[in-house]
Amino acid sequence: MIMRFSFIRREVGNGIRRNFTMTVALIVSVAVSLALVGAALLMRAQVDRMKGYWYDKIEVSIFLCGNTSVAFTCTGTVTDSQRNNIEAVLGSLAPTVQEIFYESSQDAYEKFQEQFAGSAILANISPDALPESFRVKLDDPANFEKVASALQSVQGVESIQDQRQLLDRFFQILKGLQSFAVAVAIAMLFVTVLLVMNTIRVSAFARRRETSIKRSVGASNISIRLPFILEAVVAAVIGSALASAGILAAKYWVIDARLAPNLTFIPFITWEQVLAIVPVLFLAGVGITVIASSITLRRYLRG
Amino acid sequence: MISFDNVTKQYKNTSAPALDSITLNIEQGDFVFLVGASGSGKSSLLRLLLKEETATSGIVTVDGINVAKLRNRKVPAFRRTMGIVFQDFRLLPGKTVFDNVAFGMEVIGKPKSEIARKVPALLELVGLDEKSHRLPSELSGGEQQRVALARAFINQPKLLLADEPTGNLDPATSVGIMKLLDRINRIGTTVIMATHDVAIVDQMRKRIVQMENGRIVRDQERGMYGHTGQ
Numbered sequence: 297m298i299m300r301f302s303f304i305r306r307e308v309g310n311g312i313r314r315n316f317t318m319t320v321a322l323i324v325s326v327a328v329s330l331a332l333v334g335a336a337l338l339m340r341a342q343v344d345r346m347k348g349y350w351y352d353k354i355e356v357s358i359f360l361c362g363n364t365s366v367a368f369t370c371t372g373t374v375t376d377s378q379r380n381n382i383e384a385v386l387g388s389l390a391p392t393v394q395e396i397f398y399e400s401s402q403d404a405y406e407k408f409q410e411q412f413a414g415s416a417i418l419a420n421i422s423p424d425a426l427p428e429s430f431r432v433k434l435d436d437p438a439n440f441e442k443v444a445s446a447l448q449s450v451q452g453v454e455s456i457q458d459q460r461q462l463l464d465r466f467f468q469i470l471k472g473l474q475s476f477a478v479a480v481a482i483a484m485l486f487v488t489v490l491l492v493m494n495t496i497r498v499s500a501f502a503r504r505r506e507t508s509i510k511r512s513v514g515a516s517n518i519s520i521r522l523p524f525i526l527e528a529v530v531a532a533v534i535g536s537a538l539a540s541a542g543i544l545a546a547k548y549w550v551i552d553a554r555l556a557p558n559l560t561f562i563p564f565i566t567w568e569q570v571l572a573i574v575p576v577l578f579l580a581g582v583g584i585t586v587i588a589s590s591i592t593l594r595r596y597l598r599g
Numbered sequence: 600m601i602s603f604d605n606v607t608k609q610y611k612n613t614s615a616p617a618l619d620s621i622t623l624n625i626e627q628g629d630f631v632f633l634v635g636a637s638g639s640g641k642s643s644l645l646r647l648l649l650k651e652e653t654a655t656s657g658i659v660t661v662d663g664i665n666v667a668k669l670r671n672r673k674v675p676a677f678r679r680t681m682g683i684v685f686q687d688f689r690l691l692p693g694k695t696v697f698d699n700v701a702f703g704m705e706v707i708g709k710p711k712s713e714i715a716r717k718v719p720a721l722l723e724l725v726g727l728d729e730k731s732h733r734l735p736s737e738l739s740g741g742e743q744q745r746v747a748l749a750r751a752f753i754n755q756p757k758l759l760l761a762d763e764p765t766g767n768l769d770p771a772t773s774v775g776i777m778k779l780l781d782r783i784n785r786i787g788t789t790v791i792m793a794t795h796d797v798a799i800v801d802q803m804r805k806r807i808v809q810m811e812n813g814r815i816v817r818d819q820e821r822g823m824y825g826h827t828g829q
Contacts, residue, residue, distance in 0.1 A: 302711075303705050310693065506691055506692075506693075508689075509689045509691055510702075510706065511675070511678075512649070512678065513678070513679075513683070513706060514675050514676070514677075514678035514679030514703075514707070515675060516706070517675065519706055
């Protein structure tokens, strides 16, 4: 059945005008919940991006015995033959082990001097206090266990440190935040669904006489329900637009203007990643309202 | 055109059936008064014709269609083949006289040009062409019922159902409505009108189907409201 567009537009416009406060509530609710969904998605993208960036730079450090070491694999400072043996074991672990760097106590001391330049701590540290080490790059940071099990009982190895563990603790915190955002977003979406249902119910009730008249004149179900659904969709589109504007503003004014210049060591999400979220928000906003309003109408406008 | 074949309608939680083995035939172009006390089954009979209710047993046929077998999806299209007028007019309060009448055409997607042509002609027929931009609340009861009649008739239905159309109107106004209904009937439209209005029934001298406790107790051509001798 064909209905003229101008006729539907008039019906929808009338409905929104009569139901103005509820429509505003619906717009705000959609905007807030979708902004949270957007924030959760942005955080996930950010975590993924940082993981990719940092995992690439992650090393496994194999600290060698010094004269004060107490590990059972240590008998005083590491000897040349022990050191050569360790290097040979690392070499045999290819392709898991991709690159091997040796860092002497002197190298470590120089690095330390650089990092703590001007600090009083420097005066108490001599090159001997810093252990020499092998720095090893893996093909996949997850393969740490392979390296650890091959080396943990080799003479001359004091300890093996996985930098990923340090990072993972940080990522865990980010993940916690992300789950929190997701939980709040789900709660808000739930509220939005209820609000859509209530808005539709109120406007269906307010127009029940009109609806029954339309039905007795032979209006089809779709022509009776469509104005209600379109009213909700108009609100959802406006709400989605506000939420999208919110996340774009966050990228422009918070990430690009404030965070990125100060935290140069963190790779932030790109504009492409942010823009990719916008259609998701629109789809979610419109989809949820269409489904929620259709279900409600089926219940309240039976016929 | 319309036939009830041994139709019974039993509502849930009631002991006596609202319609009890009704058999009735109405031909194309007939004008039938459906009379009887409240609760005698007049409204149930009309509701079955509109498929607002479905018969418990028996077959209701309208224009060759077995109403019980009609799919829900097809009900709107089925209702558009008939015009309906109610006691309480049922005009859309936010729409003007013109838009109310046009609504019957809008819902079936008629083009604007056709609406612009037919609605004023019909409003002229019911004598409301001067008031086409008024709202229903600005009209008298008789005027509102004439708008409702125009809306019911806008798509030239073959069947017009009227449920106590003069119930809220004074006698003089009622006569005007009856004249319109008679006019619609004269061009071949079947009219079924449920009513209590003795004066109107007696004056029109049309076929009378009288109901009592869900049964038809009288079916008489050119009848009077009261029983013979009254």
